[in-house]
Each structure stands twice: as C-alpha cells, then as structure tokens.
Amino acid sequence: MAQLEDQRxxxxxxxxxxxxxxxxxxxxxxxxxxxxxxxxxxxHGVLKVIxxxxxxxxxxxxxxxxxLHRGVEKLAEYGTYHQFIPHTDRLDYVCAMYNNFAxxxxxxxxxNVTVPERAEYLRTIVAEVQRIIGHLFWLGTQALDIGAxxxxxxxxxxxxxxxxxxxxxxxxxxxxxxxxxxGVERDLTASLETKIRDFLAYFPPKIxxxxxFLEKNRIWxxxxxxxxxxxxxxxxxxxxxxxxxxxxxxxYDLRKYESYGAYPKCEFSVPxxxxxxxxDRYWIRIEEMRESxxxxxxxxxxxxxxxxxxxDVPSVTLPPKNRVFTNLESxxxxxxxxxxxxxxxxxEIYCGTEAHKGExxxxxxxxxxxxxxxxxxxxxxxxxxxxxxxxxxxxMIADAVTIFGSYDIVxxxxxx
Amino acid sequence: xxxxAEAIQARFPDGFLNAQEWRGDLAVTVKREALHEIGRFxxxxxxxxxxxxxxxxxxxxxxxxxRFEVVYEIYSIRHRHxxxxxxxxxxxxxxxxxLTDIWPGADFMEREVFDMMGIRFNNHPDMRRILMxxxxxxxxxxxxxxxxxxxGWRDTFDFLNEGAAS
Numbered sequence: 001m002a003q004l005e006d007q008r009x010x011x012x013x014x015x016x017x018x019x020x021x022x023x024x025x026x027x028x029x030x031x032x033x034x035x036x037x038x039x040x041x042x043x044h045g046v047l048k049v050i051x052x053x054x055x056x057x058x059x060x061x062x063x064x065x066x067x068l069h070r071g072v073e074k075l076a077e078y079g080t081y082h083q084f085i086p087h088t089d090r091l092d093y094v095c096a097m098y099n100n101f102a103x104x105x106x107x108x109x110x111x112n113v114t115v116p117e118r119a120e121y122l123r124t125i126v127a128e129v130q131r132i133i134g135h136l137f138w139l140g141t142q143a144l145d146i147g148a149x150x151x152x153x154x155x156x157x158x159x160x161x162x163x164x165x166x167x168x169x170x171x172x173x174x175x176x177x178x179x180x181x182x183g184v185e186r187d188l189t190a191s192l193e194t195k196i197r198d199f200l201a202y203f204p205p206k207i208x209x210x211x212x213f214l215e216k217n218r219i220w221x222x223x224x225x226x227x228x229x230x231x232x233x234x235x236x237x238x239x240x241x242x243x244x245x246x247x248x249x250x251x252y253d254l255r256k257y258e259s260y261g262a263y264p265k266c267e268f269s270v271p272x273x274x275x276x277x278x279x280d281r282y283w284i285r286i287e288e289m290r291e292s293x294x295x296x297x298x299x300x301x302x303x304x305x306x307x308x309x310x311x312d313v314p315s316v317t318l319p320p321k322n323r324v325f326t327n328l329e330s331x332x333x334x335x336x337x338x339x340x341x342x343x344x345x346x347x348e349i350y351c352g353t354e355a356h357k358g359e360x361x362x363x364x365x366x367x368x369x370x371x372x373x374x375x376x377x378x379x380x381x382x383x384x385x386x387x388x389x390x391x392x393x394x395x396m397i398a399d400a401v402t403i404f405g406s407y408d409i410v411x412x413x414x415x416x
Numbered sequence: 417x418x419x420x421a422e423a424i425q426a427r428f429p430d431g432f433l434n435a436q437e438w439r440g441d442l443a444v445t446v447k448r449e450a451l452h453e454i455g456r457f458x459x460x461x462x463x464x465x466x467x468x469x470x471x472x473x474x475x476x477x478x479x480x481x482x483r484f485e486v487v488y489e490i491y492s493i494r495h496r497h498x499x500x501x502x503x504x505x506x507x508x509x510x511x512x513x514x515l516t517d518i519w520p521g522a523d524f525m526e527r528e529v530f531d532m533m534g535i536r537f538n539n540h541p542d543m544r545r546i547l548m549x550x551x552x553x554x555x556x557x558x559x560x561x562x563x564x565x566x567x568g569w570r571d572t573f574d575f576l577n578e579g580a581a582s
Binding site: 361382386 | 438468469520523546
C-alpha cells in the first residue's frame with residue numbers, strides 16, 4: 001500500500017535549466033485509481049471493476065465480483081436432481097430456457113435417458129427462440145451502453161413478442177422451468193404454432209432494421225471496430241467461448257461439433273469473425289439470429305406431428321400430471337421422485353451446451369442416490385471476465401463498458 | 417484404454433495413476449507432482465494440442481486420506497477431443513501447481529477453487545478469494561463439513577420476538 005502511495009505521489013518536474021521550459025509551472029501527473037460499480041447502470045448487474053488509469057487509458061483492471069453469489073452449487077448438493085431445475089433459471093436470468101436445457105442434458109447423460117423425437121424438436125425450437133431473445137437483449141443493451149438508444153426500443157419490442165409466446169407456453173416469461181429431465185413439461189398448442197410461424201415471417205426484415213441503425217452509424221463503428229482485439233490463440237487460452245471466441249476466428253460451436261437435440265438434422269452455418277474485435281462479436285450475433293430463424297423453420301417443418309414429449313422411464317422421468325391424479329402407481333412414482341429422487345449411478349460426467357453466451361457446462365459427480373455429490377457450473381460469463389484485464393489494457397475508460405458488454409455478461413450466471 | 421490415456425501413460429509412467437472412461441468422457445488421474453508437466457505436454461504436443469481450457473473444479477471426499485480432488489477439463493479445437501485431468505491433494509498439504517502459465521484462463525477458475533474449497537495453487541499470480549468477500553471468516557463453503565446455512569456470524573443475530581409485540 002505504501003508503495004502505491006509513493007507511486008502516486010511521484011511528481012515529474014520540468015527541467016528548470018532548459019531555456020524553453022524554464023518558466024513553465026511544475027507539471028504533476030499521477031496514476032488514478034477509478035472505482036467503477038458495483039452500482040453502475042452499465043455493468044449489467046452488480047459488478048465492480050477497479051481501473052488503474054493513466055490519463056484516460058486503462059493500465060490495469062481488477063475485477064471484483066461475487067455480489068450476487070447465492071451458493072447455487074452448494075444448494076444443488078442438498079436437493080434432488082429434479083429440484084435443481086428452477087435454480088438453473090436463476091443463473092442466467094434473461095435466458096432461463098437455455099440453462100434448463102443445458103442442465104437437463106447433463107442429467108440425461110448421467111442417467112442415460114433418451115429423449116423422444118418430438119421433444120427433441122420442441123427443445124431445439126424453444127432453445128433457438130431463447131437464443132434470439134438473448135441476442136436481442138444483448139444488442140439493445142450494448143447499443144444503449146454505447147449511446148445508441150433507439151435500437152433498444154426496437155429490440156425490446158420484438159423480444160416482448162417472444163416472451164409473450166413463452167408466457168403462453170409455460171406460464172412464465174423469464175423463469176420458465178419448462179424443460180424436464182427426459183423431455184419437456186408440455187406440448188405446443190395450435191395457436192402457438194401459428195404464432196411462431198408468423199414470427200418467422202415477421203422477424204428477418206426486423207434484423208435488417210437493426211443493422212440499418214448500427215452498421216452505418218459513425219459512433220457505433222468508432223466504438224466497436226478495432227476495440228478489445230483478442231487473437232484466436234489468446235481467446236482459447238482464456239477459455240472464451242460462444243460469439244466471443246468465434247469473433248476471433250475460431251470455429252467452435254457445440255451445436256455442430258458435439259451436436260445434440262435436433263441440430264444434426266438441421267442445416268445451418270456457424271458465422272466466424274476475422275478480427276476478434278467488438279464489431280465482429282456484434283456481427284456474429286446478428287448472423288446467428290438469422291441462422292436461428294433457419295433452424296426454427298426447419299424444425300417446424302420436420303417435427304413429427306404426434307408423439308410423447310417426455311420420455312417414459314418411470315425410474316427417472318415424472319409421470320404425466322393427469323395420471324398422477326387418477327392412477328395410484330403414478331402418484332407413488334411422483335411422490336418418490338420428489339421426496340427421494342431417482343437413484344443415479346456413481347460416476348462423473350461433463351456436458352457442455354452451446355448457450356447464446358458461450359459454452360454452458362455442468363460437471364456432475366454422483367456417488368449414487370438421489371442428490372448430486374458435487375455439481376459444478378461452467379458459466380461463460382465468469383470465464384469471460386477472466387480475460388477482461390487482458391482485453392481492456394490500453395483502451396479508454398469508456399471502452400471498459402463495451403468490452404464486458406461484448407461478452408454479454410449476466411451477473412446471476414457469473415457469480416452463481 | 418483410450419489412446420490419449422495411453423499416450424500420457426507412455427510419456428509419464430511415474431506421474432500417471434489411472435484412467436477411466438464413462439459415458440464417453442475420458443478422465444485421467446495423475447500425481448500432483450506431475451500435473452504441471454502433463455499440462456504442458458497436453459498443450460504443446462502436436463498430437464494432443466489441447467489449447468482450450470473448459471473448466472477447473474474440485475471435489476471434496478472427506479473420508480479419504482487424500483481429501484481433495486482438483487479437476488481440469490481441457491479440449492483440443494484441432495483434434496476435437498476432450499480430456500479431464502484429475503489430481504488428489506491431502507488436507508494437511510493443500511497445494512497444487514498452478515496451470516496459469518499454460519492456460520491464462522485458469523487464473524479465475526483456480527481462484528474460485530481456492531475460494532470454495534481452500535486448495536492453494538503454487539505460482540498463481542493473484543491467489544485471493546473471488547466470489548466470497550476477502551475477509552470471509554467462515555472457511556470454505558463447498559467443503560462437505562461446511563453447513564448449508566453457513567456458520568459464524570449469523571448465529572449472533574438478535575431476532576425480534578414477534579409474540580411479545582401483541
């Protein structure tokens with residue numbers, strides 16, 4: 001601490017003997033420590049960053065997090081596998097569906113449960129709708145952080161349509177808990193199918209609309225092009241994933257390379273950037289929205305018209321609700337699953353899922369019994385913040401906001 | 417045995433302990449002393465080329481002699497393979513060599529392991545707590561002997577006696 005004080009008190013004097021500067025007053029420069037957050041509107045929650053500044057340039061940044069730490073991993077050890085699904089909603093609270101999806105997939109891998117085909121398609125459709133919601137939310141807030149306020153209203157208008165759609169699907173807009181281990185909670189209704197088809201026609205022109213706002217906007221370009229460049233090698237070493245990694249030119253998308261759900265049956269491309277700057281990360285998200293529309297359209301065409309939406313594995317999956325009220329065995333099954341949980345085999349698995357922020361993974365250690373022995377959440381936001389100091393070095397204070405904005409951080413997931 | 421595990425065993429016969437494959441995941445347990453060298457080998461060897469660090473985690477097994485397990489999950493973008501490297505640490509000597517110099521992303525992940533489980537990493541640039549407050553006095557929350565409701569200062573709270581008001 002004393003050393004830091006000394007450093008700050010260093011006074012640079014002008015050479016008094018020099019003829020040109022001898023009459024100038026003494027100049028004093030010092031390194032400034034700026035505390036940003038945790039109550040700052042552009043930190044997407046409660047994140048604190050201590051910036052060491054030289055003028056307006058960042059020389060070092062220290063990330064302080066944990067303000068939203070709720071001990072989710074500890075809580076997981078005290079509940080059954082089914083009971084943890086609502087907790088996953090609260091990780092990345094703007095995109096709950098994808099968290100549910102990632103968690104259910106991990107438990108299905110542990111229990112070796114196969115999901116019925118119709119359920120796979122439904123999961124993929126809803127996951128891609130959630131990806132669009134996530135990217136819309138990101139685009140609106142990122143533009144707002146940079147100062148382009150209009151985009152925010154347009155993206156939130158369209159996000160609202162999809163959230164209403166979720167509302168009709170499962171009764172909640174944000175904390176959905178619609179996925180179940182072995183399938184999904186309920187099927188689409190006829191009106192939802194029409195609504196999603198309408199949206200597929202409505203949405204692509206809207207993407208062009210956002211692009212018009214931003215792509216020729218001089219301020220947007222000045223604030224994103226060439227800002228926070230990270231090379232592919234560094235991005236990999238820091239464990240970045242999702243659009244943040246693909247922006248640096250690494251073709252890594254779990255939907256393609258460790259394919260799951262109905263993705264192997266759909267044709268889509270993975271946009272990959274070149275420069276690794278904030279602009280490329282923006283461009284990738286825009287292109288991903290277009291790809292998501294393609295995936296949803298293909299799924300809607302290919303989905304089997306009939307079929308169960310929840311696997312029928314009585315030792316693991318929940319019985320249908322109508323049977324619980326009329327059938328004794330189903331009631332006992334429901335009761336046992338909720339009071340004791342299912343008997344998981346001892347072992348450990350890791351299952352990563354490509355959420356819209358990056359690779360959301362669950363590492364589950366089981367020693368048998370109904371509760372996980374250890375559950376570790378690999379959350380992209382937390383790992384992306386690890387690269388913040390490296391990426392912010394040398395950029396301006398104002399860029400700090402756009403840099404962690406370009407990771408699409410949500411503190412609920414970061415702090416868990 | 418999986419070919420990757422065989423390659424590690426052939427290169428590090430002393431450091432390699434065992435390998436398991438379950439549900440398609442390969443997990444290799446190595447000696448603590450060899451962890452850093454094996455990490456370096458996995459990153460630099462062209463047949464391994466594990467350039468992407470997925471996560472660092474830890475598991476507590478309170479009944480066993482080597483109580484803690486540190487887990488590194490790494491991936492190779494070029495070869496598209498995934499390896500989980502595990503090592504065991506006893507409680508009285510809770511130190512592991514940091515892999516921050518191999519994968520810089522291990523920095524935050526190892527800090528989280530320290531914060532939650534109390535395992536320290538040698539040669540780590542910034543070994544501080546990350547999610548809990550720096551002066552958190554109650555120990556390490558994810559250890560199995562840490563109660564779910566926490567311990568310490570909450571027990572000293574004065575609760576209002578609701579019955580007395582009426």
